[in-house]
Each structure stands twice: as C-alpha cells, then as structure tokens.
Amino acid sequence: MEGRLLRFDDIRQATVAIDEVGSGNSAFMATRAVYMNVLIRNVPGEKARSLKRVYNDIGAEVAISSDAYQEREGAVTDLIVMGALYHHREARRILAGHSETLPLVHLIESITENAPEIV
Numbered sequence: 001m002e003g004r005l006l007r008f009d010d011i012r013q014a015t016v017a018i019d020e021v022g023s024g025n026s027a028f029m030a031t032r033a034v035y036m037n038v039l040i041r042n043v044p045g046e047k048a049r050s051l052k053r054v055y056n057d058i059g060a061e062v063a064i065s066s067d068a069y070q071e072r073e074g075a076v077t078d079l080i081v082m083g084a085l086y087h088h089r090e091a092r093r094i095l096a097g098h099s100e101t102l103p104l105v106h107l108i109e110s111i112t113e114n115a116p117e118i119v
Contacts, residue, residue: 008033010117011085031086034117038081038088038108043068045075050101052079054094060087081108088112 008014014033018026043051045068052062052069060083068077081088088108095105112118 010034031089032084035082035084036088036112036115036117038111039078040081040104040107041078043077043079043104045071045077047101047104048077048079050098051081051091051095051104054091054101055081055083055087058083058087058090058094060084060091085112085118 006017008017008030011030011034014030015026018029018033023029043064045064048062048064048068049071052064055062060081062082063080065075065077067075068079083091092105092109095101098105
C-alpha cells in the first residue's frame with residue numbers, strides 16, 4: 001500500500017483520475033475535487049455572516065473580518081469564499097430564495113462557473 005497527495009487543476013483532470021480508480025460517478029465527484037477560492041471585497045457584515053453560515057453548514061468556509069464575525073455595527077469586510085465547485089453550487093441552491101445574499105451568490109456563480117478550472 002502507498003499513498004500520495006493529489007491536486008487537480010481542473011474538472012477534466014479530476015474526472016480522468018477518478019475514472020482511473022474505476023468510479024462510475026466521476027463527473028459528479030470531480031466537482032468535489034477542484035477547489036476554488038473567491039475573493040469578494042466590501043461586503044456588509046450581516047451578508048458576510050449569512051454566507052459564512054451556509055458555507056460552514058455544507059463543509060466549506062468563508063473567511064471574514066473579526067469585526068464582521070463579532071457583529072460590530074456597520075462592519076464591512078472583504079471575504080474569501082473557500083470550497084470545491086460542488087460547495088459553490090450547493091450554496092447557490094440553498095441561497096436561491098434569499099434576496100439579501102443573492103447578489104453575492106450571483107457574483108460567486110459568475111466567477112466559479114466561468115473559471116478555467118471548468119473545462
């Protein structure tokens with residue numbers, strides 16, 4: 001038995017590797033293998049916390065300022081949304097009906113779905 005770290009630059013690369021182990025579900029699984037980090041600037045603290053909660057609930061992460069996290073009034077934060085393509089799509093599904101975070105969801109979608117990692 002041996003092991004090594006794998007890093008996938010894009011969905012195609014992940015799909016090939018997953019196919020090589022004999023999985024019958026590589027197209028779906030590949031969306032969990034490619035991580036994409038998105039930087040968004042100047043987000044109101046309340047919206048940042050809402051986004052962070054959803055991403056945390058699905059096993060991903062959003063880095064926000066401590067002022068926003070501690071609910072300081074008037075806090076505005078940059079944030080880094082960290083997750084696999086699967087996480088970004090799942091967060092979009094969950095937040096589809098939440099008008100307060102919809103602009104963030106659409107921005108993340110436009111960045112991730114048009115990224116070169118989606119071959």
